[in-house]
Amino acid sequence: MKFVKENENTDRYVDTVFSVVRAAKADPEGINATAGCLYNEEGKLFTYRSVYEQEKKITPIQRASYAASPAGNAGYVEAISRFVLEDKVNNHHVAMATPGGTGAIFAAMRMCLDEGDEILYPAISWGNYKVMASEMNLKVSTYDIYDLDDLFRKLDAIPSKVFLIVNSPCENPLGHSYSLEEWRRIKEKLVSLNREVVLLCDIAYIDYAGNDPKAFLELFNDIPDDLLVLIAASASKAFSYYGQRIGALIAIHNDPAFLDHFLNLSSRLARATWSNLSNAAMLNITEVLEHHNEEYREELMQAKEMLKKRTDLFIRQAEECGLKLYRFSDGFFVTIEMEDNETRDIFHQKLIEHHIYTIKVNRGIRVALCSLSLETVDGLAGKIKELM
Numbered sequence: 001m002k003f004v005k006e007n008e009n010t011d012r013y014v015d016t017v018f019s020v021v022r023a024a025k026a027d028p029e030g031i032n033a034t035a036g037c038l039y040n041e042e043g044k045l046f047t048y049r050s051v052y053e054q055e056k057k058i059t060p061i062q063r064a065s066y067a068a069s070p071a072g073n074a075g076y077v078e079a080i081s082r083f084v085l086e087d088k089v090n091n092h093h094v095a096m097a098t099p100g101g102t103g104a105i106f107a108a109m110r111m112c113l114d115e116g117d118e119i120l121y122p123a124i125s126w127g128n129y130k131v132m133a134s135e136m137n138l139k140v141s142t143y144d145i146y147d148l149d150d151l152f153r154k155l156d157a158i159p160s161k162v163f164l165i166v167n168s169p170c171e172n173p174l175g176h177s178y179s180l181e182e183w184r185r186i187k188e189k190l191v192s193l194n195r196e197v198v199l200l201c202d203i204a205y206i207d208y209a210g211n212d213p214k215a216f217l218e219l220f221n222d223i224p225d226d227l228l229v230l231i232a233a234s235a236s237k238a239f240s241y242y243g244q245r246i247g248a249l250i251a252i253h254n255d256p257a258f259l260d261h262f263l264n265l266s267s268r269l270a271r272a273t274w275s276n277l278s279n280a281a282m283l284n285i286t287e288v289l290e291h292h293n294e295e296y297r298e299e300l301m302q303a304k305e306m307l308k309k310r311t312d313l314f315i316r317q318a319e320e321c322g323l324k325l326y327r328f329s330d331g332f333f334v335t336i337e338m339e340d341n342e343t344r345d346i347f348h349q350k351l352i353e354h355h356i357y358t359i360k361v362n363r364g365i366r367v368a369l370c371s372l373s374l375e376t377v378d379g380l381a382g383k384i385k386e387l388m
């Protein structure tokens with residue numbers, strides 16, 4: 001008996017992240033550097049006052065109601081698009097609401113790719129790209145995010161439609177961010193391919209990056225017709241709204257008729273998959289963006305400062321003790337360089353035995369500084385180096 005469809009990946013699904021998270025939570029002495037969420041200095045999940053004070057005003061009827069349409073409430077879609085794009089994009093664009101950044105990435109893959117098509121994403125990256133690719137029976141190839149020539153070679157090697165994922169700024173897990181000049185080179189390369197190209201920009205952590213992180217969006221005002229730019233945005237990170245499951249997929253293209261077609265596909269996909277999203281969550285974020293934006297921005301600035309103090313301290317101390325990290329620009333995580341995955345597995349286990357919980361990534365160990373207080377970060381690089 002089989003019951004499930006022919007082309008299903010039947011390997012046992014093991015969520016390596018959630019199992020370490022569980023172990024970390026059960027250890028009263030544990031340093032829990034596993035979570036992909038921002039925590040405050042008291043060790044509690046960081047929440048925005050401007051977001052959660054407004055949420056209290058949502059009525060039971062608003063909570064109980066279905067959202068206005070599968071592609072999301074119009075007010076939310078407009079507000080989140082303005083929030084994400086700011087005034088950078090004057091090319092044509094449309095957007096749909098999605099269950100987090102995950103839903104946006106899933107929708108992009110589902111709408112643009114057939115089984116057997118290929119996607120290209122960073123060799124050290126968020127594990128869920130691979131899970132989604134496997135779920136949709138896609139081929140995968142990877143590139144070194146520090147080496148644009150490697151990326152360009154990989155692009156040249158794809159024989160047909162290109163579907164490229166770029167997770168910048170604040171790449172998970174490396175914390176790498178492309179400069180505007182690098183973005184320019186990436187765009188030029190994509191244009192020079194003279195082929196159908198879908199560029200999916202995963203900007204889940206962009207609100208925590210420094211140095212005008214949205215400047216690259218202006219590059220998409222001048223693109224050829226064979227380039228479709230998709231932006232996957234996450235309210236989980238931007239508003240500490242992880243469990244509420246909202247985000248957005250924004251499509252930028254020269255042709256409004258194509259975008260209308262794309263939005264139609266999006267609506268059908270949403271209806272057939274999650275039907276619609278939390279009405280209350282969309283109403284709340286719309287209210288925050290329209291009427292409490294300044295308060296939110298002030299809190300966001302404080303959150304960014306809190307995070308930067310942690311990453312600055314860890315990186316300085318890592319340099320002092322000779323703990324080798326991948327090059328970091330911004331973001332929630334830093335990653336310790338590992339020669340190979342066998343060494344990584346041994347060392348990761350050793351850290352657990354010494355009550356330090358981290359996440360294994362390809363040729364590295366991710367330390368979620370977003371979830372540790374400055375006091376806990378102080379000296380942690382040295383402790384890790386000693387155990388090495």
Ligand SMILES: Cc1ncc(COP(=O)(O)O)c(C=O)c1O
Pocket residue numbers: 036099100101102103126167171172202204233234235236237242246247
């Ligand atoms: C790189 C990256 N992209 C997207 C997401 C999506 O997050 P969510 O679905 O919670 O918005 C995450 C979450 O951890 C992430 O790390």
